[in-house]
Every structure is written in C-alpha cells, then in structure tokens.
Amino acid sequence: MTKESTYYASVDSPVGQLLLTGDEFGALTSLSVPGQRGGRTVQPGWWHAPDRFRDAERQIDAYFAGELKEFELELRAAGTGFREKVWAALDSVPYGATTTYGEVAARIGAPRAAVRAIGGAIGANPLLIVRPCHRVIGADGSLTGYAGGLERKRQLLTLEGRREAEAEGW
Known part of the structure; x- marks a missing residue:
C-alpha cells in the first residue's frame, strides 16, 4: 500500500448506513451519512477493509445504544x-x-x-x-x-x- 491508501467500511446505524474511511496508520479520516452534503462516496482504488474499523464500529454501536458518551478513536481529518x-x-x-x-x-x-x-x-x-x-x-x-x-x-x-x-x- 502507498502512503496515500484509503481504506473503507460501511456500518449500519439508526441514522442510516455510515461510510467510514481511514488511512494506512489506522486513523479515521471521515464518517459520512447517506445524502450528506459534501459527504464521501466509495472511490476506485479504495480498499474495502472492515476489520480495520472494528473498534470504530464497536464505539459507534455503543454510542447509539446510549452506552458511550465520548469516542476514543484516532482521528485524522485534513483541513485549513x-x-x-x-x-x-x-x-x-x-x-x-x-x-x-x-x-x-x-x-x-x-x-x-x-x-x-x-x-x-x-x-x-x-x-x-x-x-x-x-x-x-x-x-x-x-x-x-x-x-x-x-x-x-x-x-x-x-x-x-x-x-x-x-x-x-x-
């Protein structure tokens, strides 16, 4: 994989299917919902890798179950x-x-x-x-x-x- 590889997985939630993307270091780089303004969609060359997102999925499930109040995930979103x-x-x-x-x-x-x-x-x-x-x-x-x-x-x-x-x- 190159340094610029993007990995992704989909996770079901009460607000619709979530698209998670991450980088090669394991950081979460985006979380999009269906129809989101400016949201991401799966792109050619991305790697489907649900196992890389198991902790994120577990925490998202716990959040929606009312059991998690603060996410403990490595986040890496680039912006100004x-x-x-x-x-x-x-x-x-x-x-x-x-x-x-x-x-x-x-x-x-x-x-x-x-x-x-x-x-x-x-x-x-x-x-x-x-x-x-x-x-x-x-x-x-x-x-x-x-x-x-x-x-x-x-x-x-x-x-x-x-x-x-x-x-x-x-």
Missing part, C-alpha cells in the same frame, strides 16, 4: 488551520450539551463577525457524529444546518438527552 481550530473546539463540546456558533468563535479566539466562517468550517467537518458538529445550534436556540440533515441532527441530540429537541419541535 482555521478549520482544524474549529474542529478541535467541537471536540470539547460534551455529550448532551449544545453550543452556539458564537461560542465556538469565542473558544478559538475569533471575532464574533467570523460566525459565518465558523459555520462553513463546521459544515465541512468530515467526521460526523464522532466530531460532534450536531451539538452546535443557533444563538436563539434554534436547530440550524447540519450536513447530514436536520432530521439526523434532531435524532442525535435526542439520543444525547436533549429532550427539547422533541419538545421545541426541532
């Missing part, structure tokens, strides 16, 4: 320095909590005016679910964009105990 700062801020939002785009901006030291850029970086997150971009909501408490679709975002927040996702009609 700005995007990587935003993604690191997402990693600090705990299970069952939500944050706003403005709060993410403050966490990374960006001006409030950068909220649109923050939204773009969050929307470009290649690791849905394991990097919790679904926990970012609007400043007014509204359910806002999610690359995997608002219904999936609602499902994930409800799973994590955010009952207002149902009560407020999110």
Whole structure:
C-alpha cells in the first residue's frame, strides 16, 4: 500500500448506513451519512477493509445504544488551520450539551463577525457524529444546518438527552 491508501467500511446505524474511511496508520479520516452534503462516496482504488474499523464500529454501536458518551478513536481529518481550530473546539463540546456558533468563535479566539466562517468550517467537518458538529445550534436556540440533515441532527441530540429537541419541535 502507498502512503496515500484509503481504506473503507460501511456500518449500519439508526441514522442510516455510515461510510467510514481511514488511512494506512489506522486513523479515521471521515464518517459520512447517506445524502450528506459534501459527504464521501466509495472511490476506485479504495480498499474495502472492515476489520480495520472494528473498534470504530464497536464505539459507534455503543454510542447509539446510549452506552458511550465520548469516542476514543484516532482521528485524522485534513483541513485549513482555521478549520482544524474549529474542529478541535467541537471536540470539547460534551455529550448532551449544545453550543452556539458564537461560542465556538469565542473558544478559538475569533471575532464574533467570523460566525459565518465558523459555520462553513463546521459544515465541512468530515467526521460526523464522532466530531460532534450536531451539538452546535443557533444563538436563539434554534436547530440550524447540519450536513447530514436536520432530521439526523434532531435524532442525535435526542439520543444525547436533549429532550427539547422533541419538545421545541426541532
């Protein structure tokens, strides 16, 4: 295998079949859901290797069973320095909590005016679910964009105990 090899596997979940990709070092490089805006699809030359993703699959299953609150996977997603700062801020939002785009901006030291850029970086997150971009909501408490679709975002927040996702009609 070359250094640029991509490995993949599909995993069933309550939000649809997940496509996981990884690199030759065993790091998870993306997790996509069906119909995801900007999501990945299997490409020629990728290696189907479900055994490489057994730990990720186990943790994803435990998450959806309500038994796992924090993923312990090696993640390697390439992005601009700005995007990587935003993604690191997402990693600090705990299970069952939500944050706003403005709060993410403050966490990374960006001006409030950068909220649109923050939204773009969050929307470009290649690791849905394991990097919790679904926990970012609007400043007014509204359910806002999610690359995997608002219904999936609602499902994930409800799973994590955010009952207002149902009560407020999110």
